[in-house]
Amino acid sequence: MKGAQNILGWLGMEEARSVMHDAEQHILETCKTVTCLSEAVAAFLAGDLNGKMVAIQRVKESERSADKLLWKMIEELSEGLLLPPDREDLLRFVTALDKIADTTNKAARILAFIENRPPDEVLRNIAVSVQLIVKAAETLRSSIHAAVHNDIRQALALCAEVERYEHEADDQKRVLIAAVLHAKLEAADLLLTYNLAEALESITDRIDTAADHIKRLNVKAK
Numbered sequence: 001m002k003g004a005q006n007i008l009g010w011l012g013m014e015e016a017r018s019v020m021h022d023a024e025q026h027i028l029e030t031c032k033t034v035t036c037l038s039e040a041v042a043a044f045l046a047g048d049l050n051g052k053m054v055a056i057q058r059v060k061e062s063e064r065s066a067d068k069l070l071w072k073m074i075e076e077l078s079e080g081l082l083l084p085p086d087r088e089d090l091l092r093f094v095t096a097l098d099k100i101a102d103t104t105n106k107a108a109r110i111l112a113f114i115e116n117r118p119p120d121e122v123l124r125n126i127a128v129s130v131q132l133i134v135k136a137a138e139t140l141r142s143s144i145h146a147a148v149h150n151d152i153r154q155a156l157a158l159c160a161e162v163e164r165y166e167h168e169a170d171d172q173k174r175v176l177i178a179a180v181l182h183a184k185l186e187a188a189d190l191l192l193t194y195n196l197a198e199a200l201e202s203i204t205d206r207i208d209t210a211a212d213h214i215k216r217l218n219v220k221a222k
Helices: 014-045 049-079 084-113 120-148 152-182 187-221
Strands: none
Touching: 014 049, 014 084, 014 120, 049 084, 084 120, 084 187, 120 152, 120 187, 152 187
């Protein structure tokens, strides 16, 4: 790999550099939404309903901050001199990033409606699901950082790790849903907990989609 080649070099525009550095800030904010969701689940596990709701509110606030960064990047792309194919590649990437925060906020909203404590087996598997999300989001953050700093090999390796977490999350969703279906839950709690399991797995899907965009951008950089 030539030293001059990198994820930004093929674009060759200052606007692209600005967008990618904003993307680093966006993934930091996105990781914050995921961390807050994890804190909400931990509070729920501890029976701290107030702490759960406080953490859920922080998810919402962080998601709003991520939205502001998204629109900043979209504005930069719309006003810059990038060629349409390059602009579209970056637009798809930043939109994929924002969907992670959106989906995390959706999962947090579902969690907010669950007031009755599910059985320990269900709660334990919810916690496992969320920890996979945290690991996947942090790995995506590291991948973006590596790509922006011209370490394409490391970026691609980290994208592969994100994909591994996504597969683990698929398996974990099945385990969680099995625990939900075998638990003695009221109809409303059963519906909410089932939807939460689906929403949690959707977050890792969104993270994996963003990693796919990083892989495409890195391929262009070679």
